[in-house]
Amino acid sequence: MLGLHVGFIALLIGTQAFFTLLAIKNVGHADQTVRSRAAWLADRLGIDDHEELLQYHRITTAFSQLRSWIALGALLVVLYSGLFTRAVDAANSFGFGPVLEGTLFIIGAIVVVQLFSVPFAVVSTFGIEEIFGFNEQSPTLFVRDTVLNTVISAGLTVVVAGAVLWFIEAYPTWWPVAAWALVIGFSLLMQIVYPRVIAPLFNDFEPVADGDLREAVEDVFDRAGFSCEQIYTMDASRRSTHLNAYFTGFGETKRVVLFDTLVEKLSLPAVQSVLAHELAHWKKAHIWKQVGASAIQLAIVFGALGYLVSAEPLYAMFGLPTEATYAGLLVGVVVVSPVLELTAPLSNRLSLKHEREADAFAVSVMGEGQSMIDALAALARENLANPFPHPTYATFHYSHPPIPERIRLIEEEMGDSTAEQSGDADGKSQPTDADDKSQPTDADTGGSTAL
Numbered sequence: 001m002l003g004l005h006v007g008f009i010a011l012l013i014g015t016q017a018f019f020t021l022l023a024i025k026n027v028g029h030a031d032q033t034v035r036s037r038a039a040w041l042a043d044r045l046g047i048d049d050h051e052e053l054l055q056y057h058r059i060t061t062a063f064s065q066l067r068s069w070i071a072l073g074a075l076l077v078v079l080y081s082g083l084f085t086r087a088v089d090a091a092n093s094f095g096f097g098p099v100l101e102g103t104l105f106i107i108g109a110i111v112v113v114q115l116f117s118v119p120f121a122v123v124s125t126f127g128i129e130e131i132f133g134f135n136e137q138s139p140t141l142f143v144r145d146t147v148l149n150t151v152i153s154a155g156l157t158v159v160v161a162g163a164v165l166w167f168i169e170a171y172p173t174w175w176p177v178a179a180w181a182l183v184i185g186f187s188l189l190m191q192i193v194y195p196r197v198i199a200p201l202f203n204d205f206e207p208v209a210d211g212d213l214r215e216a217v218e219d220v221f222d223r224a225g226f227s228c229e230q231i232y233t234m235d236a237s238r239r240s241t242h243l244n245a246y247f248t249g250f251g252e253t254k255r256v257v258l259f260d261t262l263v264e265k266l267s268l269p270a271v272q273s274v275l276a277h278e279l280a281h282w283k284k285a286h287i288w289k290q291v292g293a294s295a296i297q298l299a300i301v302f303g304a305l306g307y308l309v310s311a312e313p314l315y316a317m318f319g320l321p322t323e324a325t326y327a328g329l330l331v332g333v334v335v336v337s338p339v340l341e342l343t344a345p346l347s348n349r350l351s352l353k354h355e356r357e358a359d360a361f362a363v364s365v366m367g368e369g370q371s372m373i374d375a376l377a378a379l380a381r382e383n384l385a386n387p388f389p390h391p392t393y394a395t396f397h398y399s400h401p402p403i404p405e406r407i408r409l410i411e412e413e414m415g416d417s418t419a420e421q422s423g424d425a426d427g428k429s430q431p432t433d434a435d436d437k438s439q440p441t442d443a444d445t446g447g448s449t450a451l
Contacts, residue, residue: 004317008335009076015338016072019396023061026386026393030057033388044407045377045387056132056384063128067120074116075334085319088327098169102326103162107154109330114150121146129240132384137239148201160186161326168309168325176306183302184295191287192253205232205257216268217275223365224279230255231275237261243382245451247278250287266378269371273362274451277372280361286354293350301336308332344396351399359406360413369410376403376410379451 034041034050041047078084087108091101125142129135137145163182167175199205208214208231217231236244236259243262249255256278263271281287308314309328314335320327363369380387380403387403394402401409 001313001316004313008317011335011338012072012076015341016068019341020065020069022390022393022396023065026390027058027061029390029393030054030386030388034386037388041387045380045403047381052132053384053386056128057386059128063120063124071116079318079331079334082319084327088320088324092321092324098323098325099162099165102165102324102329103158105326106161106330107157110153110157111150114146114153118146134241135239136237136241141238145202152198152201164329165326168329172310176302179305180295180298180302183298184291187294188250188291191249195248195253195255195257203238204235207232208258212268213263213271216272220272220275220279220365224276224283224361226279226282232257233260233263234258235260237264241382243379245274245278247281247287254282254287261382265382266375267371269366270375270378273366273372274375276362276365277358277451279365280358281354283361284354284357286358289350289354293347297340297347301340304336304339305329305332308335341396348395348399352401355400355406356409359410363410363413369414372410373407375451376406379403 031054034054038050041050041053047053088105091105094101096104122142125135125137126139160183164175164179167178167182171178195205208217230249232255234257236242241261243259243265245256245258245262247254247256256275258271258274262274266274309325309332311328312322314320314328314331315322315324318327318331320331322328359372362372366372379385385403389398389402400406
């Protein structure tokens, strides 16, 4: 049993230590490279104050790591202090049965996690984001969002967790297969429900109105061979000045959402390029390819959970009753989560390929690459995103190529003679194709990532 505890703790602490070391290495790499490429940043991205970028990167990285370590410490205290076991025993005492008990227990866990995250969200929103001029969120809106998020999370949990726990009881051998099918189906359903039901609870979405923007949108749709529909602007400026755009849905439910901050900051040709980039995800069936990749990943996850939930040593480690399968499921998720983090480069590869294809499609539709380069430069400049991540850090954390590389690839696509200028001139300024580069996470961009 001691060996199991050592392995369990080593997995959790070792994984977090690995990512902390990567984050530290990434900060040092950014400090060195950004300063050495300051002239390039000013000339190509319009970033004149690179020290502000570095300060934002350092602070957001440090805060993210602090939050992760505190969360890990809290998790270990809950597990090894006996608090988790006592909570399970208390739930069992109601005699509701493992399905209802487990569903209520998991909902309670979600509420606790949400409450735990509130102080960090306050510091991030009204501290870091406020200092760097990104925050536009009022305390009232913050509280409303927090409560609404908690209610929605709990509501969705009733459906998914309750069904999974029922499968465990009804089909003890084959429940991972049923749960896998349920989660895949639920994910597809959320592609329809989220943009139409959940997202409007937080933001207003307006169809692109008549005018110059509408004409520009119609022009891009015509060039790309689409009919003009389901293009919305979102009032992201209610909460932040970060720029972004995203694609969601499939079939008749697909839509592109442009942040109002993006529309305000970018020229019309740059907005057209962003739109063309998003249209590529429809044109090239990226959503279905991502669903397929996720299905494979989830099959492995549920296979592992199926083994762990039935493993008596997992329950014995923390003195849990074996009939409380929901407790075994939660501990199993804790075990599987670090493995998913460590295998992130595998899932990132497909996204990287899709984003490169989308950029190339935008260049093809627009007939030029400069407007897309302008859009990427604005994203880097306005979001204070780290343009030069350490290659190893990028491998684990980025799902889009770094912006300097995207600019280089666009220029190569156009046969631009200046491509070499935005490449890795000193061999260190950015990841090469051999490095599995990706896009900033929330820790790098304060919650807003490049499109």
